[in-house]
Amino acid sequence: MKQLLKGNIQIVDEVKDWKTALEIASQPLIEKGKIETRYIDAMIETICKLGPYIVMIPKVAMPHARPEDGVNETSLSLLKLNKAIEFSPEKNKVQLILILAAKDNSSHVNVIVEIMNFIENDSLIDKVISCQSVYEIEKLLLEEE
Amino acid sequence: MKILVMCGNGLGSSFMMELNVKKVLKALGKEDGVDVSHCDLTTGMSTEADIYVATEDIMENFSKDGVKKVALKNIMDLNELTEKLSKHI
Numbered sequence: 001m002k003q004l005l006k007g008n009i010q011i012v013d014e015v016k017d018w019k020t021a022l023e024i025a026s027q028p029l030i031e032k033g034k035i036e037t038r039y040i041d042a043m044i045e046t047i048c049k050l051g052p053y054i055v056m057i058p059k060v061a062m063p064h065a066r067p068e069d070g071v072n073e074t075s076l077s078l079l080k081l082n083k084a085i086e087f088s089p090e091k092n093k094v095q096l097i098l099i100l101a102a103k104d105n106s107s108h109v110n111v112i113v114e115i116m117n118f119i120e121n122d123s124l125i126d127k128v129i130s131c132q133s134v135y136e137i138e139k140l141l142l143e144e145e
Numbered sequence: 146m147k148i149l150v151m152c153g154n155g156l157g158s159s160f161m162m163e164l165n166v167k168k169v170l171k172a173l174g175k176e177d178g179v180d181v182s183h184c185d186l187t188t189g190m191s192t193e194a195d196i197y198v199a200t201e202d203i204m205e206n207f208s209k210d211g212v213k214k215v216a217l218k219n220i221m222d223l224n225e226l227t228e229k230l231s232k233h234i
Contacts (some may be wrong), residue, residue: 038234050153050186054162056220064157105156116161120221 002112002142004076007143008032009134014083018052018094019044022063025079025097043069048057048121052087054078057119058098059084059093059129064100071101074108076115080128080137146234148181149194151203155185162198162220169227175234196233198226 008028015021022043029035042065047054055061079097086092098115102108118124124140131137146152148166152159163183168178184192186203196213197204215229 003161046153050206053158053200053202055152056158056221058219062157064154066154066156100157102156109160110154111163112157114161116164116221 001111002075004111005078005141008075008077009137011082011134013080013122015085018047018085019085021079021081021085021097022099025077025099028077029075029099030102034073034075035126036072039045039065039070039101052091055087055091055094059082059125060096060098060119061087061094062098062100062115064102067102067104071103074103074111076111077100078137094130096125146179147194148179148196148198149192149225150207151170151186151189151197151199151207152181152183153186153203154192155183158200158220159183159185165220165223165226166198166230169223169230173227
């Protein structure tokens with residue numbers, strides 16, 4: 001997970017809505033050619049259709065779509081928002097957006113397990129949220145086991 | 146017994162939930178003879194299983210009637226999963 005996140009971490013103060021957050025979070029992956037812009041549309045469409053199921057724990061959203069929706073390479077990016085945004089009235093405290101793009105249905109399995117270890121660690125999530133710079137987040141995550 | 150975990154796309158959150166279901170089954174000592182797999186919501190509609198697991202959002206869109214359902218608020222909360230799953234097994 002750390003390798004995939006390197007160079008793809010951003011901090012933004014605030015955004016007007018969750019769609020904008022997704023677009024911003026996806027930028028590093030678009031710029032590096034890991035995903036196509038239609039992947040962003042696919043993620044947004046799924047959330048509009050099925051609701052914000054990608055907010056799996058209160059402060060973290062993990063938007064993702066299918067490999068065939070425009071993934072060139074399995075990749076991951078993280079956007080930290082200083083001001084929490086709302087995906088729905090109940091899911092309104094999201095500050096971390098983790099964009100996941102899997103090239104096929106099995107290559108990302110290890111990444112998923114690592115992401116799980118990250119998101120089940122409440123104190124680590126809070127530490128990331130309290131970081132003021134990308135450098136701090138990188139130091140925190142790249143040093144975590 | 147077959148447990149099917151579903152999510153919007155069948156490759157991210159459903160896999161995480163599958164891993165958690167397996168953890169909970171193990172903790173309850175009930176993993177023998179239980180097959181746990183994951184898929185997306187559409188596939189889940191046409192797949193037979195004894196228990197269906199998904200987040201509340203996804204479960205709202207799952208219109209199969211007369212089947213056992215576990216709807217989760219927080220997929221990483223093993224207590225919630227344990228409580229809701231043990232009602233059906």
